Amino acid sequence: MKRVAEIYPSDRVTLREVGLRDGLQLVQDFPSTEAKIEWLRRETEAGVRHFELGSFLPVSRMPQFADLGDLIETTERLGLHSAALALNERGVENAVASVVAEIGCVVSATEEHSQANMRRSRADAIALVGRAAALAKATPRRPLVNAGLSMAFGCSIAGEVDPDEVLRLIDACIEAGADVVGVADTVGFTGPKQVGGLTARATKLCGETPLVVHLHDTRGMGVANAAAALDNGCRVLDGSLGGLGGCPFAPGASGNVVYEDLVFLAETMGFRTGVDLDALKAARAVAEGAMPGESFHGALAKAGPPLTEWRL
């Protein structure tokens, strides 16, 4: 069993590819298992190592994640890091029974969103983090438990979110047993100043617990917000290939921050990601072929890496 500091080393930047989960959440036509595995394989060739693969939810509700078990097994067999969401007690039990290396629980940053979206209180959501941590620690594999705070930078229902409240919730999640915590700008409300400020405080609070910053590009701030997160101590960012994954609250809007652009950003900032941009472009072409109805965003894939070698 790998320790958390081996999976998310604090001395380098880890870019998690969440396209197979967040990117497929809203789509009608999703790739076959074979196409998903080819997508994984091509991204692995490009140097991507961390994948969020789906949600443990009833197949009747989310048929795009019916093959989650297969994907997890393939990912682990390839020596990569697999993560998947578990949004309720049943999901947590199924996750613990699988070979997934990281179980993602979600806690809304506001009580209003928690009740409206998950029909439970934030306290109940944190209790589920505790339950997941207890179950995970009782297995020989001991998967990591990741507690992600959605709406941490602004809420589609409550509006403004108090950073003090977010920090309190991060603390509560760590107390409950989370190995990793996250803050998400779920609806793309925020800017780099806010992201930098909260990240600086959160990384200090987290200490050795890795902090994942999950950003959406809904209003064009994705890469700027990622730069601010990196500038303020964050070392784990989420992105999705081609920015797949829209916003349920803004039809047609951009989705997750674009993975390719994140790689380029991190490299220009002096962080070595281990990802080859040309190979990543090729992987993107495969994913685009498998999802012809979806818009793939992002500038780097159109322009290619720059001429100046020193920047990469």
Place this chain on the structure above:
Amino acid sequence: MKRVAEIYPSDRVTLREVGLRDGLQLVQDFPSTEAKIEWLRRETEAGVRHFELGSFLPVSRMPQFADLGDLIETTERLGLHSAALALNERGVENAVASVVAEIGCVVSATEEHSQANMRRSRADAIALVGRAAALAKATPRRPLVNAGLSMAFGCSIAGEVDPDEVLRLIDACIEAGADVVGVADTVGFTGPKQVGGLTARATKLCGETPLVVHLHDTRGMGVANAAAALDNGCRVLDGSLGGLGGCPFAPGASGNVVYEDLVFLAETMGFRTGVDLDALKAARAVAEGAMPGESFHGALAKAGPPLTEWRL
């Protein structure tokens, strides 16, 4: 005659709209004069005040700028700030003879690019800045002279560009009489760390001379680079509505940083731009209607401003 500190006050952020110049530079089908004026008028309603309108070049070479004189007159009549490029001696003379309020000269940051693109040395380009300044100061209107350094963050021919060299050129342009100087990431090679570093040094060198940072989103870094520029003392940024204006060196690539997204960025950072995002979205729709063959980029126009009022 307005002083430079009134046109570009150092205590607020000015966002210049360069779509009518940089955005039309590469297009085959360009809007009619009436459509351009409607575009201007709608953006003015949204609060935009600074416009770059075209280049003083032979109509046979650049028919899209044939109506530049009309646009300048309209812009000035509306009480707005008009700017236009003058890339050679004849252009400078025509600019001085017009009612334009700001004459833009361009100096390549590298000798290689200067020779290949402009067929002249950088010294000759700086001499033209001096000539423009002398002519401008001899008129009663005294238009501003803006010396913009293209390829200041990386060159499509020479590759890496030494920031010390850029600073030396900025100094030479101010010595030659420039009222405003600029640094451009013409081909979108750079990241926020580089932009922040150069901006901090350049604003210090410039003192009271305004520094314009002109960014392209070719590799997705446009908004992040703009945030870094603002963080490091820049108070004048260029952008184009919908990110119009591609890159001659990367067909199909994104162009200028998206004006709407810049407005949102500045507002989240606490700078009041005076621009109303909903009205700007409406202006963008007008421009899109006038240029049906062009791709309009940018996330904010799809999603709209966020729910959280406090961020704007």
